[in-house]
Amino acid sequence: MIQAGITNVKKILATALIVAFATVMTGCGTNFGTTEDGKQKYRWKFTVTAGANSTWYTAAQLFGEELDKQSNGRMKLQIFTGERLSAGEPVAGVEQLMDGAKDFSYNSPIIYAGINPKFGAVVMPFRFTSVEEGHEALQGSGGEAYRKLLAENGVELLGFGESGMRQVTNSKRPIKTPADMKGLKLRIPGFGLYTDFYRTVGANPTTMPFSEVFTAIQQGAIDGQENPVDVIYSADLQAVQPYLSIWNYSYDPLILGMNKDLYESLSDEDKQIVRTAAQKANTFQINENRKQESIKLQEMEESGIQAYEMTDDEVEQFRASLAPLYDKYRDIYGDELSKEFIPEGEK
Template sequence: MKNILTVFVSVILVGVMVGCQSVGTVASNEKGNHNLKMSITVSESSTWYLGAEHFSKEVAEKTDGRIKIKLYANEQLSAGDPAKGVEMLLKGSTDLSYHSPIIYSVFEKRLGVITAPFLFKNLDEADEKMHGEGGEALKEILSENGIEPLGFGESGFRQVTNNVRPIRNPEDIEDLKVRIPGIKMYMDLWRELDADPTAMAFSEVFTGLQQGTIDGQENPIDVIKSSKLEEVQKYISIWNYSYDPLILGMNKEKFDSIHPDDQKIIKIAAENANKYQIKISREKEKQQMRELKASGMEFVYPTDDEIEVFRKASEKIYDNYESEWGSDLLDTFRK
């Protein structure tokens, strides 16, 4: 009888504990105060940061200050390492971030598809895919990986600079020592173009160009100008070889813990912030290109036919990476 009573009491206690846990879950889903941390890879003067600031202010305003988002520029929370920054978001050590899919592809190879070489000719083509089926497919992949996708900002098309010669065709790239992101796909691409690529840390690029350790590098216009590379680079080719959007992501577990009404506020604020960031980014790029020209950089604009030669020279990358990206996903962006 004593043993039966013990079991009965234990069952009651377990029930009470489960009941308490359920109540706790409900309580965490009530409107409340949240202090969130958001990481941005680049500096406070960047359009990335300005977009994040727009987002943070709108969320605070619409929630009467209940939800505060503190911004951390220059990967302060990850000791300057963007890959660590994405890892922290995935683990919930940070709550939100603006990161490039180039960095996400370290953890989820399928996300590398959006930066595939010569995927888009111009921003109109990129916009069509990112605002349509392609963007939705990327969001699904992010959700599968524990990230609540809050839309896309923009870093822009990546252009190439160098000190040796104007680049108009693959022959012009041969044997050039070019600094690239430390991602295998980029390394394979530049080797396919017969360049001599290196994955030098970006903090060392200016000195490397200045001393001739490397001949060139590739980045969006904003990075080129904000890093003052016009002081150590002569030629720039506007060839739009790799499109680099931004992912505004939130740790999904954290997002799901917030009241549905506040979730809606966050989503709307994110949409507004992304639109704002893209707008000012494109405006800033036009101004920066004028400033780079005024500084003496020689701008090279390969023709459509010349770009097509680069595109064909890059086809092997698609053959080699289709299995990683997924043929259906790749077709979504190429059709």
């Protein structure tokens, strides 16, 4: 009797382990039965790094609505803000997507670069001068290079959204030349390319969780930070940073990614539903992000921040010192990515 009981317990534990493993391998949002005509039903999970007031989140909502509509209710999407499925850690969240522990995400290539530095190619300083130029580059061979790189890492590319051009704020002085950067302690993402760039132009870059930036500025632990206007505004940094320099130094798109094994498991019909919904979501997110940026910038200026837009000649003073940086990252990126994302004349 005792032996039989032990055997049954072992069988139950083994079954539980198999179910748990299968859940991990197929993603947090697994299938949940079929319709009367035999079509698969799905429950999927989608994470974004930003909060519920962001265009990232509203675009994810639109994506879910389109999935539900086009699949006649077979595809359900649950959205999590602030990388809640990975305890607020964006890089860990991307690893979950790659491993199949979740299904979809919006993430910057900067976050992917925490796993493989090649993903940071598109944000190379001064490669693009506008969001339109950066977006266009990702619609052709540049985007195809990313599709291949993502596939090699277990992610199906469903197109690009847009965080925007990254700017710099500080509490010391207007930034117009590299000399104005000297000695400024600026918070940056934990990203080797940005660390190298800011050291090259004379700043003192440091990393910390973005949630700590506002308080760190208040307490004088750091002098400033860099981010797109949307992020600066959403974090209310204009309340503690009197100077904003608009130099459009780095184009930051968003990758709408899906676990590749999950994507490949879908029928052709369901793959098309996912792709159509993703295209609508990305188009909406980009348009909304661009429209809101000018509104938020105006509100920031009205609240007292001094926004200075650098001239082409001033930007060139920063760019002129970057030849060694471009050479270093050409070796890291390889020929295909370097051809697309190392600035012209510096290949």
